[in-house]
Amino acid sequence: MINQEAKIREAFTQTRTELPETGNPQSAIRNPQSNDPQSAIRNWLRGRGALLTGAGLVMFFCLIAVFADLLAPYDYSSLSRREPLAPPTTIHFRDAEGRWHARPFVYARQLLDPATQRYEEITDRAYPLELFARGYSYEFLWLFPTDLHLFGTRAEAGVEAPRVYLLGADIFGRDRFSRLLMATRYSLFIGPLGALLASALGVLIGGVAGYVGGWTDAVLMRAADVIKALPTLVLILAVRATFPPGLSPADAIKLLLILFLMLGWADMARLARGLTRELRQREYVMAAVSLGCSPARVIVRHILPGAAMSLAAQTLILLPDFLLAETALSFLGAGLQEPEASWGKLLADLDGKIFKRGHPLAEFSPALVLMLFVFGARLLGNGLGNEGREREKYEWSEVETETKEGRKKEA
Amino acid sequence: MLKLILFRFLQGVMVLLIISFLIFALLTRAGGDAVSMLDNTRSSNETIESIRRIYGLDRPLMERYQNWLAETARGDLGHSLVLQAPVWSLIRLPLLRTGMLATVTLLIAWSVSLMLGIAAARRPGSLVDRLCSVVILLASSTPGLALALLALALIYSTPLMSVVGPATNADAGVLSFRVIPPAIILSVPLLAIFLAQTRVAIREALDEEFVRVARARGAPEWMVLLRHALRPAAGPLITIFGISLGSVMSGSVVVETVMGWPGLGQLTVSAVNTRDIPLLLGVTLVAAAAVMTGNLAADILQRLNNPRLRNT
Numbered sequence: 001m002i003n004q005e006a007k008i009r010e011a012f013t014q015t016r017t018e019l020p021e022t023g024n025p026q027s028a029i030r031n032p033q034s035n036d037p038q039s040a041i042r043n044w045l046r047g048r049g050a051l052l053t054g055a056g057l058v059m060f061f062c063l064i065a066v067f068a069d070l071l072a073p074y075d076y077s078s079l080s081r082r083e084p085l086a087p088p089t090t091i092h093f094r095d096a097e098g099r100w101h102a103r104p105f106v107y108a109r110q111l112l113d114p115a116t117q118r119y120e121e122i123t124d125r126a127y128p129l130e131l132f133a134r135g136y137s138y139e140f141l142w143l144f145p146t147d148l149h150l151f152g153t154r155a156e157a158g159v160e161a162p163r164v165y166l167l168g169a170d171i172f173g174r175d176r177f178s179r180l181l182m183a184t185r186y187s188l189f190i191g192p193l194g195a196l197l198a199s200a201l202g203v204l205i206g207g208v209a210g211y212v213g214g215w216t217d218a219v220l221m222r223a224a225d226v227i228k229a230l231p232t233l234v235l236i237l238a239v240r241a242t243f244p245p246g247l248s249p250a251d252a253i254k255l256l257l258i259l260f261l262m263l264g265w266a267d268m269a270r271l272a273r274g275l276t277r278e279l280r281q282r283e284y285v286m287a288a289v290s291l292g293c294s295p296a297r298v299i300v301r302h303i304l305p306g307a308a309m310s311l312a313a314q315t316l317i318l319l320p321d322f323l324l325a326e327t328a329l330s331f332l333g334a335g336l337q338e339p340e341a342s343w344g345k346l347l348a349d350l351d352g353k354i355f356k357r358g359h360p361l362a363e364f365s366p367a368l369v370l371m372l373f374v375f376g377a378r379l380l381g382n383g384l385g386n387e388g389r390e391r392e393k394y395e396w397s398e399v400e401t402e403t404k405e406g407r408k409k410e411a
Numbered sequence: 412m413l414k415l416i417l418f419r420f421l422q423g424v425m426v427l428l429i430i431s432f433l434i435f436a437l438l439t440r441a442g443g444d445a446v447s448m449l450d451n452t453r454s455s456n457e458t459i460e461s462i463r464r465i466y467g468l469d470r471p472l473m474e475r476y477q478n479w480l481a482e483t484a485r486g487d488l489g490h491s492l493v494l495q496a497p498v499w500s501l502i503r504l505p506l507l508r509t510g511m512l513a514t515v516t517l518l519i520a521w522s523v524s525l526m527l528g529i530a531a532a533r534r535p536g537s538l539v540d541r542l543c544s545v546v547i548l549l550a551s552s553t554p555g556l557a558l559a560l561l562a563l564a565l566i567y568s569t570p571l572m573s574v575v576g577p578a579t580n581a582d583a584g585v586l587s588f589r590v591i592p593p594a595i596i597l598s599v600p601l602l603a604i605f606l607a608q609t610r611v612a613i614r615e616a617l618d619e620e621f622v623r624v625a626r627a628r629g630a631p632e633w634m635v636l637l638r639h640a641l642r643p644a645a646g647p648l649i650t651i652f653g654i655s656l657g658s659v660m661s662g663s664v665v666v667e668t669v670m671g672w673p674g675l676g677q678l679t680v681s682a683v684n685t686r687d688i689p690l691l692l693g694v695t696l697v698a699a700a701a702v703m704t705g706n707l708a709a710d711i712l713q714r715l716n717n718p719r720l721r722n723t
Contacts, residue, residue: 233661238695241683242437328665352567367557378552
């Protein structure tokens, strides 16, 4: 008998293992150890490494998307018959005679054997690389017409300079690097836009469902369940097939966005509904209702601000799904048409033989870029979600302590 | 339980009706049927019109939809315009193959996430636990498309090619080792969701009083885990299983196309590329129906696992 009691006690103490103290970033700001601004910043940064890495990556990709024209040395759709499937250009500092040069240069190349795509450098003449070289014309930031590009080679008196292919050329002799940059611009336009539109619709539907409740709630949430359970990509493909194959890029984008809007709101609606139902119980919302605010005003002015952080985080968490859906569609040939570039279209050029051709990294670069961006977006989304939860927790604990203190004073 | 099945069945039929009508309605607006894919320079307008008439494509929308609906209700999904065969005969084998792929995928995702999740939940903050966090982050942020392309390249450059390499429609049975690489790729995003859920659910279950009592009674640790912790933890896991079926089906479209597993996903893509509308309708509806059946199965499992839910 005693033995058994001891066993029970032992089991109790065993299972009561404390969870490890997870770093609470919020407490660091609220209770700074010193008033030194530097240590305050350091405190703020602590535990936010993932968030900042994610934000940095996403920012980096946004900059690339904005300045894609400037960074790209060549027009993404211009063909070069002379160099199909050319490997990446080697950038030299040392010429054939063994002399070193301060300015990097490239050699022209010629195709040795069209069957195996072997190229050889012609070392007679060096073409120096230059910064801010002239190339195709475009509008910098969609405002200023210019033809300056970050780098390139200069054509001199009658001799056409060889193109610099940082990542090689595709089967039509188009510069893979330039195509990758423009694809980043396109993919980063349509993915986030789709996520934003679908999230807005989701917040609207979820907010109404959570606020009104009853039958409306039941019907809307059943619809959300059904949509969440459907094989979305199959449906998008099926609808896309009912349109003619050669849609213009603008029409293809519109169609894709409409489909995203129709099939993508369910996740967001679930979250928005939950948050609305929770926030409805709070004193300030009930106060607004009892003051006679219209439901629309209560939702927009009183409930949405409280839920904003979580909703924004959820949008970011959902963003990769939309981006990947677009990528998959373009990959399967149901998105953009040639010669437009998107990450999915670039991936469609890959096959199983990238290791055999000897430039796996250059060929695989679109996939790596895609992975990196999705990784960054996930880090940022998760980080923002944690921030939102911490803030909510803090606000609640503050309210609780305040009321407790108030009660104490009253007593 | 019977009410649930009946309700879900009616709901499913309604959803299928809506989807099929949507695709039908879109078709009449755009001239995107298989006939318009014919070489228009060589065949005269009369020929094209007569082909349309033979297949009934010149009839008004509602009449065609009614005809199609009546045939489908009788179990006849129609005739493929491009492959010239009954749609159902074209779908049957790929459906089994995709079912096989989904099963192997789920098995991999379950077994790995259960092993890692239990190990992590037993010792919070340990090396395994932190490793799990890394696995969850990486797996959730790795696009299946990129991973599939990489895997394909790896398979091509190893002697494994003849055993697990891409299969063609002719040489792939339903049971084949070739299902393993696509299944592994497809299980990666699932692993992230499953593992995150398993870890939390089992950790919570291990904190319950009945687990303490079981330990106090002197039950061996494996028994505590399997009988007392796993069962309450299975609830959220089954829910997740139901929700993720749709994404498995979507993911299989990409992975099957890249890795060469001739299932429903590949068939969908080829139907889209050839504008084979009867086949496309059939594939879409069968895919949607399969996913909804899986969802229903998840709900029934849920009720079998948790008696408290049975009367709701």
